Amino acid sequence: MFHKALWYQNYKQTRMIIWIILALFIIHMPFQSVLSLETWKEREEQANQAEGYVYEVQKWDVLQIFSQGTLPVFLSFSIIALACLLIGLERNTRRNDFTFSLPFSRKDLFLAKWLYGVSAIFFFHIINFFTAFFIIYQSDYSTALYLVSWIEIFWGPLLGFIMFFTFALLIGTFTGEMISQVGLTFLLGFLPQGVFALIQSFTEVHFRYIFSLPDWINYLTPFNYVFNQSGEILSVVLPLIFTGLFLWLSTYLYEKNKIEHNGEFLIFKVLNPVFLTGITISISLAGGMIVSALAPWSADALRIIAYWIGFTTFLLFALLIGRRIVTMNIQFYGKP
Amino acid sequence: MKISGLSKTIHGKHILSDINFSIETGSIIGVTGRNGAGKTTLLRTMTGILDPTKGDVTIDGYSIFKKPQTKEQVIFVPDSSEAFKNYSTKEILTLYKNIYSKFDEEYFYGLMDRFSLPFVKKTGAYSKGMKALFSLIIAFSTGAKYILLDEPTDGLDVIVKKQVLQILVEEVAAKDVSIIISSHRLDELEFMANKIIMIKDGKVDSLYEIEEMKEMYKKVQLVFKEAMPQNLKKEVTILDQTGRVYTVIMDRNDPKLQHMIEETDPLLFEELPLLLEDIFVAKLGGVSNVS
Numbered sequence: 001m002f003h004k005a006l007w008y009q010n011y012k013q014t015r016m017i018i019w020i021i022l023a024l025f026i027i028h029m030p031f032q033s034v035l036s037l038e039t040w041k042e043r044e045e046q047a048n049q050a051e052g053y054v055y056e057v058q059k060w061d062v063l064q065i066f067s068q069g070t071l072p073v074f075l076s077f078s079i080i081a082l083a084c085l086l087i088g089l090e091r092n093t094r095r096n097d098f099t100f101s102l103p104f105s106r107k108d109l110f111l112a113k114w115l116y117g118v119s120a121i122f123f124f125h126i127i128n129f130f131t132a133f134f135i136i137y138q139s140d141y142s143t144a145l146y147l148v149s150w151i152e153i154f155w156g157p158l159l160g161f162i163m164f165f166t167f168a169l170l171i172g173t174f175t176g177e178m179i180s181q182v183g184l185t186f187l188l189g190f191l192p193q194g195v196f197a198l199i200q201s202f203t204e205v206h207f208r209y210i211f212s213l214p215d216w217i218n219y220l221t222p223f224n225y226v227f228n229q230s231g232e233i234l235s236v237v238l239p240l241i242f243t244g245l246f247l248w249l250s251t252y253l254y255e256k257n258k259i260e261h262n263g264e265f266l267i268f269k270v271l272n273p274v275f276l277t278g279i280t281i282s283i284s285l286a287g288g289m290i291v292s293a294l295a296p297w298s299a300d301a302l303r304i305i306a307y308w309i310g311f312t313t314f315l316l317f318a319l320l321i322g323r324r325i326v327t328m329n330i331q332f333y334g335k336p
Numbered sequence: 337m338k339i340s341g342l343s344k345t346i347h348g349k350h351i352l353s354d355i356n357f358s359i360e361t362g363s364i365i366g367v368t369g370r371n372g373a374g375k376t377t378l379l380r381t382m383t384g385i386l387d388p389t390k391g392d393v394t395i396d397g398y399s400i401f402k403k404p405q406t407k408e409q410v411i412f413v414p415d416s417s418e419a420f421k422n423y424s425t426k427e428i429l430t431l432y433k434n435i436y437s438k439f440d441e442e443y444f445y446g447l448m449d450r451f452s453l454p455f456v457k458k459t460g461a462y463s464k465g466m467k468a469l470f471s472l473i474i475a476f477s478t479g480a481k482y483i484l485l486d487e488p489t490d491g492l493d494v495i496v497k498k499q500v501l502q503i504l505v506e507e508v509a510a511k512d513v514s515i516i517i518s519s520h521r522l523d524e525l526e527f528m529a530n531k532i533i534m535i536k537d538g539k540v541d542s543l544y545e546i547e548e549m550k551e552m553y554k555k556v557q558l559v560f561k562e563a564m565p566q567n568l569k570k571e572v573t574i575l576d577q578t579g580r581v582y583t584v585i586m587d588r589n590d591p592k593l594q595h596m597i598e599e600t601d602p603l604l605f606e607e608l609p610l611l612l613e614d615i616f617v618a619k620l621g622g623v624s625n626v627s
Contacts, residue, residue, distance in 0.1 A: 005434035
């Protein structure tokens with residue numbers, strides 16, 4: 001996994017997204033910390049003009065700089081793109097033939113990709129975190145840093161991004177090309193919360209019964225670790241466990257890859273029925289949820305009818321999509 | 337390099353079935369067969385790109401699947417250089433130097449100079465012929481013993497094709513390497529290959545030295561007073577028929593067949609020069625049976 005050539009090749013095929021990720025990290029932490037200091041100063045000055053009003057930096061303000069807000073969303077999208085350029089795009093082009101013909105084991109090929117991405121995330125995060133931390137630390141608002149824990153601003157996001165990158169790579173080890181890798185990363189990234197929302201909508205429409213969201217569903221949702229830092233010790237332990245688990249599974253699957261199925265929806269055909277059934281049911285339930293929401297809230301019978309109209313319509317769409325998915329083959333050959 | 341019992345099934349279809357042969361260094365081997373016969377699949381499996389359903393590929397006794405380091409002795413040149421279209425010439429050089437420990441940089445520069453190939457910022461900008469030459473130059477510079485080429489002259493103009501064939505023959509003569517070429521161009525294979533492997537329905541239909549192959553068959557022109565007798569039709573492969581004039585391939589070492597033809601008292605019974613293409617047609621399907 002430390003073969004110089006593999007690192008060189010990985011960098012060459014992801015150069016642009018790596019620089020985008022670095023730029024996002026810079027905007028997210030150091031740049032935002034500078035802007036936030038100015039904002040806080042301005043708010044304080046305004047507060048000073050109003051009698052009896054004192055401005056204090058809130059915990060939420062600090063979390064925006066380090067682990068919350070819109071930028072982690074963009075970062076997570078960029079991390080998905082990085083994973084897709086490392087695995088998915090290789091499958092769409094002939095680059096996978098070149099990689100697999102090299103005198104390196106598939107385990108080394110995969111671990112080089114993983115370590116390359118993890119190193120980029122790790123170093124970008126650390127450098128930008130400490131720059132932002134130092135900017136606030138040397139300012140008049142250094143006490144704001146006491147409002148947050150290291151888990152919330154450092155370990156949580158770092159381990160969350162690394163876990164999420166490993167998750168996106170794992171999806172790439174069993175999907176046949178880039179679009180399915182992106183699609184399934186989003187779908188499975190939200191799966192536990194998504195399935196919960198669909199079931200909740202079903203029971204709510206039919207029985208007027210609403211479950212409360214159990215914590216374990218949040219813990220099982222990969223996207224949760226990128227967008228939401230709770231500060232609990234579990235925010236450190238669980239990403240570490242999931243990273244280990246995903247890494248082991250993805251290395252195993254990459255070693256067993258049948259790249260003759262590159263360009264198709266999934267590499268392992270045995271998974272096709274499982275995914276197609278899951279996708280069909282999810283799309284149908286989502287259809288029910290969407291259409292029932294259009295009916296008046298108080299009209300119970302109408303909502304149930306609307307639910308099943310939505311369910312059936314989307315079921316038909318899902319079946320049509322499913323048929324296309326089974327026969328799809330997306331490969332770019334380019335000019336010979 | 338030894339290919340033993342190699343089988344590959346894709347989408348439930350047997351693409352390769354129990355392929356066995358071995359390759360010694362210092363030879364050029366042509367792999368030929370009809371479209372979809374499994375030539376490219378065979379080359380891709382021989383380089384470990386595809387996992388075989390059964391069987392193994394070994395080099396010096398080591399399986400390339402269990403010990404991938406042995407693949408430093410094998411290089412696969414696909415029929416498209418899509419993978420590197422965004423790399424500059426220098427970047428590809430850096431990449432290969434870091435992969436193949438025996439990469440000969442001086443030799444690389446020598447060949448680039450000899451074929452007047454420019455160093456470009458994106459190799460996607462090379463013409464088709466330049467790409468083909470560049471792929472070969474890189475492949476020969478790696479120091480790999482086994483060079484697998486998939487349709488190396490497909491779509492090239494005559495000048496470049498000559499250059500490609502020239503470099504292949506020269507390199508085999510100069511270095512102790514072996515070239516395995518998958519090609520439809522039987523005239524080219526005939527010109528340079530020592531051995532031909534014919535693949536039919538995923539199986540090795542025949543594996544012969546070219547000269548040995550030509551000694552096995554002969555091509556003759558036969559003219560009969562009337563149509564060719566039915567019993568004779570079963571014994572020969574008809575390549576062409578115009579009226580009562582037949583061009584056939586027959587077993588050279590079958591005196592009984594020779595005698596059978598003479599007994600029909602043909603108006604003309606004349607041997608013609610035998611081409612590899614004739615054997616290909618005879619062994620892998622009649623002229624009308626085009627896939």
